Amino acid sequence: MIPKDLNLLVALEALLRxxxxxxxxxxxxxxxSAMSRTLARLRVATGDALLVRAGRSLVPTPHALLLRDQVREVTARASVLLSPAEETFAPETLERVFILRTNDGFLEAYGTILTEALLAEAPSVTLVFLPRRxxxxxxxxxxxxxxxxxxIGPDDFGPEMRMKPLFHxxxxxxxxxxxxxxxxxxxPERFAACRHVVTSRRGAxxxxxxxxxxxLGLHRRVAVVVPGFDDALRLAQGGALVALVPRSCLTRAGTxxxxxxxxxxxxxxxxxxxxWxxxxxxxxxxxxxxxxxIALVRQKAGPDALRS
Structure with a gap:
């Protein structure tokens, strides 16, 4: 039967120590006085005197000596179980598969620095990158x-999700x-008069x-719609189309x-x-x-990347 007050184990460990x-x-x-009352409760719970007088000192009974190492081990394990998880976390021993969903552009720009750093710290981790379809x-x-x-658009995910900005x-x-x-x-007139390639996964x-x-009373001519910014850049590179892409796309190879x-x-x-x-x-x-x-991406993006 489990005692109602598991704090008795902590007190028992201290008394025997x-x-x-x-x-x-x-x-x-x-x-x-509170500890004396606790010792009295422990004597009832264990059916043993635990500590007895020997002159001016207390000495453990044979049963208490048998309990001492067991109690020390149990309280140590309980301390680990009830400690904040991060205190016992060690990435070098972590074996886990992480699924990350992002686009090809992000993976091209940051994939190498992320995989090298993460796998250096946690060599048994597996990273799986999925496309954002x-x-x-x-x-x-x-x-x-x-x-x-x-x-992340305001209507893309539920309000319960947690979010941290990486860069603007x-x-x-x-x-x-x-x-x-x-x-x-x-x-604006010359810009609108060009033929444009638009990026939209939904075909907008x-x-x-x-x-x-x-x-300004102007309308541009949308000639092509493609699913990704890399597709738009390729069409602009090989033809007469104007593409509108994030500036971070221009740091990649092939531009x-x-x-x-x-x-x-x-x-x-x-x-x-x-x-997440x-x-x-x-x-x-x-x-x-x-x-x-978050730290690695912000570091590579630069100190101004989160300024509006």
């Missing part, structure tokens, strides 16, 4: 994804080096620049022969964030993963 009611009371920050919280809620990384970004208009639009100062014809153009410039109208900025389900918030392994990813 100190062999003194007074010293055990000091160790547990109790009064001597849709937006929604289902995979996070069902535990099929551990961490989502990307541009802004859009650039991109054309090939010899595109006619670069031959003269760029105006409108993008962040259209409302700004419409406020030679392109010229980037600020659009002639105001476009909203974007924020790339890390998102709250059930993983206190998990020490997940906390290590997301904290390291």
């Amino acid at each position: 100190e062999e003194s009611v007074l010293e055990a009371a000091k160790a547990l920050d109790l009064s001597p 849709d937006k929604g919280a289902t995979a996070l809620r069902e535990g099929r994804v551990d961490l989502e990384i990307g541009v 970004d802004r859009f650039a208009a991109v054309v090939r080096d010899d595109h006619p639009v670069v031959a003269a100062p760029l105006t 014809l409108r993008g962040p620049v259209d409302e700004a153009l419409e406020a 030679s022969g392109l010229r980037a410039f600020d659009p002639p109208v105001e476009t909203p900025g974007i924020t790339v964030s890390a998102l 389900h709250p059930r993983l918030n206190a998990d020490p392994a997940h906390r290590w993963l997301r904290d390291r990813i």
Whole structure:
């Protein structure tokens, strides 16, 4: 039968260690009278005197000597179980598969630095990167994804999700080096008159620049819609299309022969964030993963990456 007060184990360990009611009371920050009452309860619970007088001192009974090592082990294990998880977490011994969902551009820009750093600290960890083919919280809620990384819209995920920004970004208009639009100062009219390639996984014809153009009475000609920013860059590089992509895309390989410039109208900025389900918030392994990813991405993005 489990005793109702497991604190008796802590008191028993202190009494058998100190062999003194007074010293055990000091160790547990109790009064001597309270410790004496606890010893009386322990004698009833164990059916043994535990500590008996020998002159001016107390000595353990044979049964107490048998209990001493067992009690020390039990209280030590209980202390570990009831300590904050991160105090006992060691990434070098971690064996776990983490599922991360992000886009190809993020993986190209940050994949190497993340995998090298994470695997150096936790060599038995496996990282699985999945594409962001849709937006929604289902995979996070069902535990099929551990961490989502990307541009998180206000209606993309439920309010219970936890989120940390990684860096801010802004859009650039991109054309090939010899595109006619670069031959003269760029105006909203000349910009709108170009043929544009729009990036949308859902096939939308409108993008962040259209409302700004419409406020000036202008409409751009959307000629092509593609699912990813890399696709838009390739089409701009090989043809006469204007692509609108985040500036972080321009640091990747394969963007030679392109010229980037600020659009002639105001476009909203974007924020790339890390998102996870709250059930993983206190998990020490997940906390290590997301904290390291957040720190590494912010470090590479630079000190100004989170300034508005």
